[in-house]
Each structure stands twice: as C-alpha cells, then as structure tokens.
Amino acid sequence: MQRQWILGAVALVATAGTLAFVSAQDPAATSEAAPAAPVAQAPNPQPIQFPHNTHAGTYQIDCQYCHFSAERSVDAGIPPVSTCMGCHTMIPGAQQPQEVAKIREYYDAGESIPWVRIHKVADHVHFPHMRHINAGLACQQCHGQVQEMGVLVEPDEAWGKGKMGWCISCHVEQDVNRDCTVCHY
Ligand code: HEC
Numbered sequence: 001m002q003r004q005w006i007l008g009a010v011a012l013v014a015t016a017g018t019l020a021f022v023s024a025q026d027p028a029a030t031s032e033a034a035p036a037a038p039v040a041q042a043p044n045p046q047p048i049q050f051p052h053n054t055h056a057g058t059y060q061i062d063c064q065y066c067h068f069s070a071e072r073s074v075d076a077g078i079p080p081v082s083t084c085m086g087c088h089t090m091i092p093g094a095q096q097p098q099e100v101a102k103i104r105e106y107y108d109a110g111e112s113i114p115w116v117r118i119h120k121v122a123d124h125v126h127f128p129h130m131r132h133i134n135a136g137l138a139c140q141q142c143h144g145q146v147q148e149m150g151v152l153v154e155p156d157e158a159w160g161k162g163k164m165g166w167c168i169s170c171h172v173e174q175d176v177n178r179d180c181t182v183c184h185y
Pocket residue numbers: 046050052055056061062063064065066067078079115116117118119120139140143146147151152
C-alpha cells in the first residue's frame with residue numbers, strides 16, 4: 001500500500017518535471033507566461049527589472065554563468081555589466097526593451113549597475129559559498145526556486161532569514177562542524 005503510494009508520487013514528480021521542461025522549451029507557453037510573471041509588478045527598488053525566470057528558467061542559463069565565483073569563493077558574485085552586454089548587444093528585449101536599454105547606458109558611462117543587495121548575514125558571521133557548493137548543495141536549497149522568480153525583491157522563505165538557528169539546524173542535519181569559531185570571527 002505504502003509502496004504503491006511512493007511509486008505514484010515518484011511518477012507524479014517525473015510527469016511534473018517533464019511538463020515543466022516541455023513548457024520551458026515551448027515558445028508559445030513562454031510568451032503566455034511572461035506577462036503574468038512578477039516582472040510586471042513594478043515598482044521595486046532594483047535599478048533594472050532583471051527577470052531571473054527569463055534567464056535561468058526559459059533560457060536555462062546556468063546560475064554560475066553569472067554567479068561565477070560561487071564554487072571557489074566566499075561570495076557568489078554579481079555579474080559585471082560586460083556579462084550582460086555579451087548577450088544584450090544582440091538582444092534588445094521583446095517585452096521590456098526600456099529595461100535592456102538601461103544596460104547600455106551603464107555600460108557606456110563605465111558604471112556598474114547599483115543592484116540592491118537582498119541576502120546578507122550579520123558582519124560578525126562568516127559564510128563561505130564555496131564550501132556549501134562543493135559539498136553538493138543546490139542554490140535552491142537556500143535561495144528557493146530562483147529560476148521561477150521575476151525580479152528579486154526579498155529573500156525566499158528557504159533562506160531562513162539568515163538566522164543562526166537556520167545555519168545550525170542544517171549543520172546538525174548534515175553533521176557539519178558547529179564550533180562557534182567556524183561561523184564567527
Ligand atoms: C544572466 C545572469 C544571471 C543568471 C543566469 C542568474 N542570475 Fe542571479 N542575479 C543576477 C543579477 C544581475 C543579480 C542582481 C539583481 C537582483 O538581485 O536580481 C542576481 C541576484 C541573485 C540573488 C540575490 C543576490 C542578493 O542581492 O542577495 C540570488 C540569490 C541569485 N541571483 C541566485 C541565482 C540562482 C540560484 C540562479 C540560477 C537558478 C541565478 N541567480 C541565475 C544575474 C543572474
């Protein structure tokens with residue numbers, strides 16, 4: 001009985017996965033999905049309405065193509081304007097060309113884009129991305145389903161508000177070192 005239920009659940013997950021894959025590939029589904037995405041819900045404080053769902057969802061650009069230092073450094077890193085220009089010289093944007101046009105303005109002015117930082121732990125806390133990525137954790141485990149999000153405004157529930165209890169409970173679960181000095185300078 002229980003075994004059947006588990007098999008059913010596995011089949012369901014597999015089907016949902018396939019459907020998500022199909023709809024991500026289907027251009028018709030994409031153009032329907034885009035206006036409904038949170039991208040449309042301005043205003044928010046970001047200087048450019050950068051849609052994660054378009055890049056990491058629809059076009060399946062790898063997280064680390066942009067957050068290039070996550071597996072080798074403490075910070076995951078935010079891509080420089082030149083990374084954006086690498087594609088947007090050719091791609092003016094069919095939905096929000098005015099947002100794409102801002103990229104060129106920053107680029108021509110030689111300025112970096114003043115993104116508003118969303119995830120931040122207290123200054124006395126040490127959080128090394130590379131240790132977590134190299135241990136096999138997915139970005140989504142701490143940041144939620146970013147590839148389905150429009151413009152990022154606040155942390156997902158998955159982030160645990162950057163509280164000590166959140167860090168500790170996963171370290172207990174995964175049997176990781178919990179000495180005070182591991183996380184505190
Ligand atoms: C095309 C480049 C690009 C890709 C691909 C991309 N991101 Fe981002 N990401 C950005 C930019 C630019 C920002 C800063 C603006 C913002 O916060 O939305 C950002 C911000 C973030 C932030 C918030 C940073 C903060 O301020 O705290 C998280 C978390 C994040 N990305 C995770 C991901 C994950 C997970 C993926 C893959 C599913 C991903 N990103 C794919 C460009 C990208």
